[in-house]
Amino acid sequence: MKHIFIACLVLLSLSACKNDKTETAEEPQKTNIQENMEFSNALDQYYEDGLQLDPLSATAAGDHRFNDQMPNYLAEDYKAKLQSYYSGYKSKINAFDDADLSESQQMSKAILNWECDINLEGLAFDQDLTPINQMWTLQLGIGQLASGAGAQPFKTVEDYQNWLKRLDGYLAWMASAEDKMKQGILSNQVLPKSLILKVLPQLEALTTNNLNAHLFYAPVLNFPKDFSEADKKQLTKAYQDKVKTEIIPAYTKLHDFMAGEYLEAGRISSGLADTPDGNAYYKHQIKRYTTTNMTADEIHELGLQEVARILTEMEKVKQQVGFEGDIMSFFDAVRNTPELMPYKTPAEIIDHFNKIHQIMQPHLEKMFDLKPNTPFEVRQTEAFREASASAEYNPGSLDGTRPGIFYVPIPDASTYNVFSSESLFLHEAIPGHHYQIALQQENKDLPKFRKTLWYSAYGEGWALYSESLGKELGLYTDPYQYFGMLSAEMHRAIRLVVDTGIHAKGWSRERAIKYSMQNEAESIAGITSEIERYMANGGQALSYKIGQLKILELRAKAEKTLGKNFNIAKFHNQVLMNGCVPLALLEDNINAWIDSERE
Known part of the structure; x- marks a missing residue:
């Protein structure tokens, strides 16, 4: 089986990960003591x-x-x-x-x-000296809240007033962000120019004087039906004043600073090695995101091995569909085949993802005992951040009243390529992030702080592992969708190479883009966005493959040790039951479960 093959192949490469338990992630002692x-x-x-x-x-x-x-x-x-x-x-x-x-x-x-x-x-x-980038930082999250479609509620008059008060704190943060970036200029702690250029349109979009088109005015355009006319009038005036006299000037000032003085001071280099x-x-970032003590060199070498392995699998698909030409030509064909871009509207693409969920339903019953109660939805990414956003999952609320949401950016529906849609849904939605995060939040046995805890190696590792379950869940019957899964896995393997290349080996943005283009079927625009993502948050991109390989390794060990007694649903229970944990603790838990099942 495919997952066993992968785990065995990388077992030696992962030995460093397996043994790198941090000082604090020690195996709990067996005890019958009651809760203290x-x-x-x-x-x-x-x-x-x-x-x-x-x-x-x-x-x-x-x-x-x-x-x-x-x-x-x-x-x-x-x-x-x-x-x-x-x-x-x-x-x-x-x-x-x-x-x-x-x-x-x-x-x-x-x-x-x-x-x-x-x-x-x-x-x-001193990372506060680069407080804004195009992908990860506060101005993007605040925009989602401001739209009224995020976690910030806009159901009562008090909700509307609360947001106005919260914006005062955000405005103070914006002013501090500019001050910090000015300090960063003096100490050479600045963003690469290419990232600054991506931030500018995000800021500029919020300098518009057209209130009806302004994101921060959106709650006024969607008052609840039970609001009185007096309340509507008062809140409309308050929001008009806040957006016109504070929000728009603050965004204009920040945009002008970043487009001028800050862009001029921006770095030509791409990686963290060129900063203090x-x-x-x-x-530190490698340790934070992988929860291991692996080195950049070890990860880089592991990435090269994985890229080579996956390329071999891709060649098999190329031969299966009868494509004549080299793998690079096949990548181009997949990128540009009209049949893989069949939709004209965003609604059709959203429906396409919902149909994937329907196909999986009967198989999910066999693969998973634990399934969340939190509702789930697929939505198009908001327009203000769609151009530079990736598909993503936003968790529901702890009480389950707000659904988990799979956001899909669809800037142009007619060019949306669906060859990797099944693996994408498995990763970002079900059984990937939605199952893992919702189950963690619903778990009554976890202390509160662990219900919202996030370790990227575990969480993203689980999501990438979920992509490998496609055939078991009734998907990947189309060779192009299976190729999409390989492409998604390749994408994460490439990350091991280019992230370490950029931040530890002096690779330029352009070299990283070229390497990606040579080894995957993503578009040049998509690859460029991804490389700039890694530049903005070094180390984060490493977590996916490191976590996935650990889970695959543990599944292969359980299957080999337990033989006919191995139960996939029980294995998944064990992986999911404790929520997000560092990989060393996950391994300890699975090993203990294997021992108990064997006994």
């Missing part, structure tokens, strides 16, 4: 204090107590609060002896130690 209530209370207080420190996260989780608040995340006093928060709770939880904790609590202690350590380590780097402490910061 004092320790549980400390975990709950950690979560509660965290929500107050980061009220946007509270809103995202469906906790609306702080919807009117937004601290200035760039302020020095805020950074000091974070330092105190993580160091204080690290001391507090380590005052508890493992012998006095239940097995589940020991895992929570190990995870919280990891959290405190990695965040304290990150605070040592860049090498040390990239090492």
Whole structure:
């Protein structure tokens, strides 16, 4: 079977990952001790204090107590609060002896130690000097909230007033962002020019004086039906004043600064190595995103091996469909085949993804005992960020009242290529991010802080592993869709090469684009956007393949050890039941389950 073959092939390459347990991610000791209530209370207080420190996260989780608040995340006093928060709770939880904790609590202690350590380590780097990029930073998330279609509620008059108050905090952040970037110019901590150019249209779109077309005015255009005329009039005036006199001028000022002084100072180079402490910061990013101590060189070499393996599989598909020509020509054919771009409207593409879900339904029953209750929807990405966005999943609320949403960017429906749509749905939607995140949020056995915890190696690793389940879920019957899965996996393998190439080996943006074009069927526009994504957040792109290979390795081990007693649904239960964890803890849990099943 395909997944066994992959796991066995990369087992040696992953040996470093397998053995790289961090100091804090230690295996919980077996214990029959009941829950230690004092320790549980400390975990709950950690979560509660965290929500107050980061009220946007509270809103995202469906906790609306702080919807009117937004601290200035760039302020020095805020950074000091974070330092105190993580160091204080690290001391507090380590005052508890493992012998006095239940097995589940020991895992929570190990995870919280990891959290405190990695965040304290990150605070040592002055990354606030590049507070804005085209992909990851606050101005994009705020735009989603402002639209009225995100986690920020606009159901009551108080909701509308809360947002106006929260915008005051955002405006302070915008002013601080410009100040930080000016400091960054003086210390050579600046964005590459190519990334600055991608931010400019995002900012410019919000300088329009046409209120009816302004994203931040959208809630006024969608008042709930039960609002009184007096409330509508008062809120309309308040939103007009806020957008006209504060939001538009702030975006105009920030845009003009970034288009002028900041663009002039932008870097020609692409990687973190050309920034102060860049090498040390990239090492930290690798650790944060892979939850291992793998080195850039080890990851780069693993990527080269995976690219070579997947290219061999792609050649088989090329021969299967009878294409004559080399693999590069086949990539071009897949990119440009009209039959793979059959739709004319975004609605048709959304329907296409919903049909994929319908095909999978009977097979999901066999593969998964655990299925979430949180609703799920497919939506087109909002217009203001669609041009530079990737397909993504936005989690539902903790109480399940807000659905999980699979966002699909469709700038031009007539050129939307569907050859990888099945693998994309498996990854971003079901059983990928939606199953994993919704089940984590619904898990009543997890302390609150673990319900919203995210480790990219685990979460993205699970999503990429989910793509390998296509044939078992009734998909990939079309060789082009199977090629789409290989292409998606290739995309993640290439990331191991180009991310480390850019940030540790001096690769230029152009070299990384060329390497990607030679090894995958994505469009030049899509590849360019991806390379710039890696430039903006070095290390994040490594997490997918590292996590996937670990899960495949553990499944292969379980299948080999348990033989006829292996049950795929039980295996998936074990992977999903503890929520997001560092990979070393996932491995410990699966090994313990294998031992118990064997006994």
